[in-house]
Amino acid sequence: MTPDSAGVVCSRAGCRDDAHWRVVWRNPRIHSADRRKIWAACDAHVAYLRDYLAARDFPVEVEPLAAADAAVEATS
Numbered sequence: 121m122t123p124d125s126a127g128v129v130c131s132r133a134g135c136r137d138d139a140h141w142r143v144v145w146r147n148p149r150i151h152s153a154d155r156r157k158i159w160a161a162c163d164a165h166v167a168y169l170r171d172y173l174a175a176r177d178f179p180v181e182v183e184p185l186a187a188a189d190a191a192v193e194a195t196s
């Protein structure tokens with residue numbers, strides 16, 4: 121198992137697929153207006169994560185993941 125330095129892994133718990141999407145969101149109840157949380161998502165989980173946040177009325181945007189973007193956080 122050689123880590124792929126260029127790869128970003130999906131933030132979904134238990135998923136180790138390469139992420140192709142960036143899910144940008146915040147919780148208006150605990151985050152200030154300029155705060156952003158970023159999750160990474162693979163093709164299989166981007167809709168799941170977006171819907172998970174949207175169902176809670178959190179502002180959420182999905183963007184293509186930039187190759188250099190490694191500033192992602194794990195869910196859980």
Ligand SMILES: [Zn+2]
Pocket residue numbers: 130131132135136137161162163164165
């Ligand atoms: Zn995934």
